Amino acid sequence: MSELGRFQDAFAAALAERASAPIAAWLPNGEGDGEAEPAGLAVYRNTIAKGCVDALAANFPTVASLVGDDWFRAAAALFVREHPPTSAALLAYGEAFPDWLDRFPPADDLPYLPAMARLDRMWTTALFAPEAQPLAAEAFALAPDALAAARPRLHPSLAFAWFDSGLPGLWLAAREPEPGEMALTDDPQGVLIARPDDMVHGRLLDAAGFAFLTAARDGASLGEAITAAARANPAADLATLFAALIADGAFSGLDLGDLA
Structure with missing residues (x-):
């Protein structure tokens, strides 16, 4: 290690220990002999x-x-x-x-x-996630069987989570420039956060959307992810859910396997 490197390590140790002993070798005679900072x-x-x-x-x-x-x-x-x-x-x-x-x-x-x-x-x-081009809707213009079998790759910036209460709604409201009145609800909520371009955005995520993304993250095909979403909420509008995720920039790739 160079002399500069040794000094930098010693200086960091002196700051952490709140004492001059680690850098005594670089101080004038006698100044680094005590334990005081x-x-x-x-x-x-x-x-x-x-x-x-x-x-x-x-x-x-x-x-x-x-x-x-x-x-x-x-x-x-x-x-x-x-x-x-x-x-x-x-x-x-x-x-x-x-x-x-x-x-x-x-x-x-x-x-x-x-x-x-x-x-x-x-x-x-x-x-600060890696850059990646999000998939546009045209990337999913495949035959029904090929689309169902394709495995989506989630965008590297995508993060999502599920909470037993309305914490995501409270958090999103608190981040507004003028939050106004905020209230914590008892209803479970999910949240999606992504940065498909220059800006990070977040929104609430329902149970079907969370189930879809969880399945996709775990390697499921689009057909399997859609099935997971339907099980989570049989009343969900799955076409609207999928379109919203594409608009969010949630996907960065699509593995077609043998159907490519």
Whole structure:
């Protein structure tokens, strides 16, 4: 390892340990002998901590808006101390934040908060997912037997989930520029999040749509996925469901197998 590399590793250790000992070899004689954190090192550490807190606020905007800036930044500062970044890029920082909120006592009175964080995380994941061209409706213009046997590949940015209550609706409402009155319903809801082009979008997903996407994710053919959707909701308009998923940019490929 180069001298610069050794110094960078030692400097990171000094910041984490809040002590000058790891970088003693690069300090003037006597300055790195104690265990106390030098004032200059504290400035660097605080600057990094603020950057991490700012990144969390950007990556979890719904959580921040629901709890307020003071609460969020106090919680985020504690999270940062326990989970320092492992990369210089903070664009997607906070993978462990939803689970951390599950164990954070001050959030006990806000049982919906970890789910809001997980939904925010899904949005961020979609934002930085690999690029892929979504399939247009014309790609599905096949003979009925070939279409039923084809296996769709989901777009790499696509994320979806199911909840036992109306948390997705609350989350979507909270992300509006002017949320207005928000209410948490008891009805189960699903959510779909995707970035087929430059923008991430999200919408509610019903039981049939969730069943379809789950089957497709698990390798089912289109015919099998449609059957799963019909079982989940026999009253579902399957043609409309499929058209909506195409409009969402949910598919990036179609494997025709022997029928190609």
